[in-house]
Structure formats: structure tokens, C-alpha cells
Amino acid sequence: MLARLASKRLLEIRQVFRQPSQAFRSFSTALNYHIDSPDNNPDVPWEFSESNKQKVKEIISHYPSNYKQSAVIPLLDLAQQQHGGWLPVSAMNAVAKVIEVAPIRVYEVATFYSMFNRTKVGKYHLLVCGTTPCMIRGSREIEDALLKHLGVKRNEVTKDGLFSVGEMECMGCCVNAPMITVADYSNGSEGYTYNYYEDVTPERVVEIVDILKRGEKLPPGTQNPKRIMGGPEGGNTTLLSEPKPPPCRDLEAC
């Protein structure tokens, strides 16, 4: 009896503390269906550029001729680079035509991978890692700082079309958390870069944005001057000497 009362009370407490944010669920990906807009509808003509047509041929040559459809991901990536960082529906149709499959098979792939953007992004697409290690090291603050500085919401493009901010899952830089990725689409598929900026702070990301806005290049990697790549601050503290050989038989003697 007492246990039932206690559990009931507990449930009431939980109800009070329940986050109002649970009323909606946010997904990292955009809508899973297409809505026609003036710059994104199947009637907009889209084609690979002349130089990219060569690349398309090269990519398709990696696969057996009866498995052309295997090239869908690299081709979508190429199309995305060419089109300033996002895939309009006509670009997906163009890819479908190249690999000779029904367009829906390409849409399936493009909607599955979150790195294919199906809505417009800025020339510099900033992706904040939101996975646990980065989150513990303050990725939320970094995203807030970026959004505040740029005056946009997540997945929105700034008025000058230069920046957009998105979230991304673990990029494997947990040792240098928190980190952001800058996808640079300002120079088409030739000058396309996808750089990691690690050990960032809310102040540093604003600086990075300003540097990019000025059109300057910034070397990728850790933003903590005291660290060298993934090494610890102030030099190594362990593994200072040559590692000992494994305690097993002498291989040369065999």
C-alpha cells in the first residue's frame, strides 16, 4: 500500500518536472519529403559541369558496368559540391539518370545520409559535433555562440548566404573535443574543403567565423596553441621513451 502511494507520488513529481521540450521531437535531418519551391523543383534544369562530367566517368569506372548504381554516394557528393553544398531534387534526378536507376532509389540514399543537404546551406556550412564527449566539453555553448553571432537558427542560412549552422554526430575527434567542421563550398567542387577545427571555445568559433568572412584561409586542426595535433597540452607526459618490445620470443632468432 505504502509502495503504491510512493510510486504514485513519484509519478506526480515526474509529471511536474517533465520537460516541455518533449512535446516535440527534433530530428537532425530535414523533412523526408520534397516541397516544390522556385529554386528546388524537378523542372529546374540541372547538369554536371563539363569538368565534373569527367569526374563522373572516372567515378563510374570504379564499379563494374552492371553495378553502376554503386556510384550513387560519390556522385551525390560531387553533385552537392557542385551545387554549393546542397542537393536540389533535379540534381538527384540527374544522378539517377547517370546511374540508370529510378529517381526514388537516389532519394532513398540522399535522405538516409545526413551529410547530404536537401535544403540550401551557406557557402560555409558549420557543423557542430553534438555527441557525448563534445557535449560534455561544451558543444551546446559553442552552437549557441555561433547562432547568436550569426543571428540565425539552426539549419538557417544567413542573409548574405555565407554561413549556416548545423549539428553533426561524432566525427572521431573526441580527444580534441569540442570541435566544429567547416564545409567550404565557396569555390565549387574544385576548391571544396571539409576541415575540422578542434579544441574550440565560444570565443574562438566567433573568431573563426570572422576569419572566414574576410575570405582568409585558416589551417585546420586544434585551435589550442599549446597542443600539437592530438597530443596533450605541454608535451607528452607518458610514453616518453621507446616502447619496450613485446615480451615474446625473439622473432629474428626463429
Next chain:
Amino acid sequence: MGLGLLASRAIRPFNSSSGSRFLLRTIVSKPELQSPESSAAAADASPEPDLPPRTPVGGARVHFTNPEDAIEVFVDGYPVKIPKGMTVLQACEVAGVDIPRFCYHSRLSIAGNCRMCLVEVEKSPKPVASCAMPALPGMKIKTDTPVAKKAREGVMEFLLMNHPLDCPICDQGGECDLQDQSMAFGSDRGRFTEMKRSVVDKNLGPLVKTVMTRCIQCTRCVRFASEVAGVQDLGILGRGSGEEIGTYVEKLMTSELSGNVIDICPVGALTSKPFAFKARNWELKGTETIDVTDAVGSNIRIDSRGPEVMRILPRLNEDINEEWISDKTRFCYDGLKRQRLNDPMIRGADGRFKVVSWRDALAIVAEVAHQVKPEVIVGIAGKLSDAESMMALKDFLNRMGSNNVWCEGTGTQPNADLRSGYIMNTSISGLEKADVFLLVGTQPRVEAAMVNARINKTVRANNAKVGYIGPVTDFNYDCQHLGTGPNTLMEIAEGHHPFFSAISNAKNPVIIVGAGVFEREDKDAIFSVVETIAKKGNVVRPDWNGLNVLLLNAAQAAALDLGLVPESSNSIESAKFVYLMGADDVNLDKLPDDAFIVYQGHHGDRGVYRANVILPASAFSEKEGTYENTEGCAQQTLPAVPTVGDARDDWKTIRALSEVAGVRLPYDTLGGIRSRMRTVAPNLLQVDEREPATFGHSLKPEVAQKLNPAPFKSAVENFYMTDAITRASKIMAQCSASLLKK
């Protein structure tokens, strides 16, 4: 009382015969447990466990193509012999254990993504998805262990997590796989306290209603669309909890088989739009009958409530329609309620119809029929006529002294002498063995959607090559468009065309000639060219007959079997008395203006525009009748609903008319008319059995007709509207408005 209960419990073990299990167990030493050899010997001694035998699920039968490939597995301890390559789920079905499933469908590829079919397999660390796991020799499958049960309960809880609780307003309620299986594996409460997800509904057209929030992502519809229907429209978009079924871009499902996704959807995500909120499935009476909207004769079940046909569902028939039906078959039923002819009517002097009694109507018809000369009496059977009424019509006209009776769609001079010349000799299921198809003037996609589904299946299964001669049209499989007219056919016959080598090199070539060719003047010449190709390409052999005609209408095969052939080809120009038995598509432009037209039918369609007398008849859903499909299989319809108004069966009207006209037909019952049919075409009484043609094409006389180079025309302009019922249907009108516009 409590004492008595205790006492009876204490006594029962001793006086019941199977009481031994209640007795104390004593420790006995079993030598076979110590050494494996002796235990194997013990197993050999008693191979059959003392369990009652089980029957396979749904009468599942095992066919061993190669006896060496048989392997033995154990399902819950039962040894089962199955062929190599079967999955664990199929092995369980053979053993009589029904495994719960959502994504697995025997006619679709295996996806293995719902995980509902988990079973325990001995020596496997985890439960295995039985639908995707091949059965291996000696596998010990356990389907009713706590592990399997717990696994299924877990899967069910996950599925119900995001499934809305709207069964009371869901049309699938009562025939929902999720509902049924949650009764067995579901909990009465879930542990998920967050918000359920919601998904935007998709617009798939006027036939399929979507409530995508109910979807459990089994992907059956996606696989059906791409594998059976052959339209790559549906896909699975997004991932994780955001995954949904859709078309991505706004697109209707433009398939003639789209209605089948309603049947294969295990939940209420895809339901019938016309049937929405009309009835519950348990209030419906099912009548197993035959479809007549095309010549395939798909097996259907008409679900009716009272006098109303509520919906039409497919019935399994491996030889004809498997378990699919076309959209026209499924959704034509609302045409049965509209434009119906209720009462006998006579056109008055002012040109308006006046309702009269049957007695008066028949008297007038009989009087006019006697006033004209016998040669100018013409009878035309409609495309929905059953064999019994066509027999009666022919007998009646013959007794009146005329032999100008035919069935619409068979042309002016049909060749009814050789049965092999107008039926599908390969049989519909036989098409699956073919490796090359030559379609001559036929578009199976619109003429016979179920035959097209078979061709599509064959093309997918063994990469069969398809060549097509006819007007430009779209196919849902790879097809080579060879040409538009008989000239291409001539080239193939002479061996110049590259496709001729494809036919002659093929193991089982198939030639399908469309029934639209019957309407051509040079049809005999075309058929002789086709027969030349067949002879040169070795299409007709003792073990394989690949020369086919694809008929258009349900009545055609039976009409030709019964010999409904006009005496003269220009009988309509001189006709004075025309008896239209449901014939709406016959061209009456050349008919003299003073001709007297009797229209007997169930719908006020094209045929009544010039009619002088209307005699109401019952539709296929209201009568018992024999229909022969394009492959020569006679099947019978059964009445599902009562007739409308004062309508009568076609043959009864003709029988009554013959009596009024003084030429009484000698049969009063359906049995009587069938024994009359036995004397003309005994194969029509072999119900549900395909009767192949006895004589081949070689008996045909030489023809001296000249080939007309005019290109072939498409026989069916609008797939959704081909006969009186479908033309009256509102749903079919919506389909033709939205799905056929390009």
C-alpha cells in the same frame, strides 16, 4: 467446499490414467545419457516423438525438385523434411507452426526488418530472424520457448511504441496483423512515456488512403511496387525514428495493381479510399466468385452487406491471378450501384422511355421479331455475358430462323473452328517458363493486367526478353519496341529481323497476339504470318505451345467455344431486328434507321441510346454464370447480392421471350441449360479446370489474304473504363481523370 476440492485434487492422480506424471520421480540411471553412441541408437529405435502429428500451415506443401536436396530439421522436436534453400520460417510452416511476421511475404523478396519472426535456434547465441535465415541440416528450431516469446514481446513493444492507438477509427481493424499479433504478444501497457512520432500522410491517388503514422516500416509496399507492379515509385526515406515510406516528390502511384498494397499492408497505413469508413470487415458476407472486367477471370471475393457490394478482394489462385487483382477489378464495384436498369421499358412515340410490365415488353419484342424476315434478325452478346445466356441467345435466334449471332470484340468473321486459335495455349502460369516474348498488337498492361504481372515476374526472374509490335506505349519492364505494323511481323517471319534469332534461339519462346487484331480486315493474313514465325522459330512443340491469343473480354472465349459466329459479315447493314444482350461497344452506325433494337442489360450505357425496348438484366455479382477466361479455364460466378429492381438473369429473359414468341427453348433450369451447353462445348462444364486445345494450328487452311501495312491500334484506350460497369463507376472515373493524365 474447500476441503472437498482439496480432497478431489488429492484423489485425482491416483484414479486418472495419465497420473504417472504426478508421482514421485525416482533417480534412474540411463546408460544412453552417458555415451552418445547409445543415445543415437535409442533415438533410432524411436524416431517418432510421441507427439500428435501437426498439419502444415495453410495447407503448405513441399515440392522436392531434387530428392538429394532434402534436409531434415527439427521444429519444436518434430523432424521435418524440407528442400535445401528453404528458410527457417518456411520449415516451421511445413511443420505446422505459424510464425508471427510483418515484413515477410511469400511473393516478395525477403527484407528481414520487422524482427517479429524471431525464433530460438539451438547453439545460436541470439534469437534468429526466421524469415531470412536459411534452414541448415539438423537445425533444432524452437518456436515456443521463453526466449522466443520474450523476443517477440520485445519486438511488439517497440512496434507499438510509435503506433497510434486509433484502432477504433482504423479501417484495418478486425483484419489487422498488428492487432491480431498484439493479442498474442502485446502487453496491455508500454514502458514508453515519450511522445509518439507522427508522419505526414502521402497522396497516392484516388484508390489508396494513407495514414502514415500507423506505418511500421515493413517495406512490403515498397517491395510490391518495385517487384510485382514494376513501378519504382515508393521508397523508404530517412532513417532511424524519422524513417518513413513515401515517394519523396509529390507523385501518385500510377500502377494498375496499386490496390494490392492495401491487402499486403499488415497495418492500417494503406487502406482503401473508396471503402474508408464504410463497413467493418466482420459485418460483411463474402462470396467467392469471378471477375469479369477482363478476360483473365481473376478469382475474387465479393464482400457485401445486405444488398450492397462493399468491396472486392482477391482470392488465391496460383494458375490465374496468384493473390493479386487489378485496380479495375477491385474498384469497379461502385459501378454496380449506378446507372442500373430497374424495369422493362419501351420507347414511346415521343422518344422517351416508359416503364412497362415484363408481359407487355416481351409481347412487343416477340411481335416485332415475327414481323421481320429471319435473315434480318441479329443478336449480339455483350462482353460481360455468361456462357449460359449466350447459349440461350444463340438457340433462340436459331429457332427464329437466324444465325446472325456473335459476341462483340470477336470481329466480323471470327475463326471459331480451332480452339487453339483464340485461347492462351501456354496458360497464364505457363508463361513463367518462357524466356522470349513477342507481343503482337497487344498491350497486356491495359488489356490484362494480371497477365502482364506474370510477364513482369518472368522478366524479373529469368531475364526474359520482350519484343513488342504495336503503337508506342509504356511497359513496366524492359521491352524492345520492334515496330508498329505488320511489316515488322513480316520481316521477322522472313528471318531478316534480329529478333527472329532471339525467338529461334530461345528455349521456350512465347508469341502473344492481341484480340484487337480480330477487328482488322486482314486478321487471317496476320495470323498466318504469326504461324509462320511460330513454325520457323519452333514455338509450337509437343512439349511446349507458345502461340497465344490474349482475349479482351470475359465473354469472348465462351462465345467462340459456343460458336457465336455471324453467318454473314455485313449482317448489321441489313438488320431490322437487333437483340443486344449487354452489347455496348458494337458499332451501330451502319444500322438502318428503321431497325428495331432490343437492349437487354444491366446498365444504361451506350447500348440504350438507340434501343426501342429495354429489358433489365442482372450483373455478374447477382447471378450464377459460367465464364471462360483467356487461357480456356471455365469458372463460375455466384450471386453475392440480390438483383436490382425487376431485373432477371439474361438466360431467363430469353427463355421467357422464346415462349412468348412461340419457339419455346427446351430448358427451364440452369442445370437444363448446362446440359444443352454440354452438347456444344463440354469444356465449359469442367469448372475451375483449364481445358487445353486439342488440335494445333497446323490444321488451318491456307489463306490468300493480303497483309494491310496499317499499324496496329491499341485495343484499350482507357484501362479504367472498358465496359458498362466500369464506365458507370465513379471511382474509375476519378482514376482515369487523375492517373491517366500525362
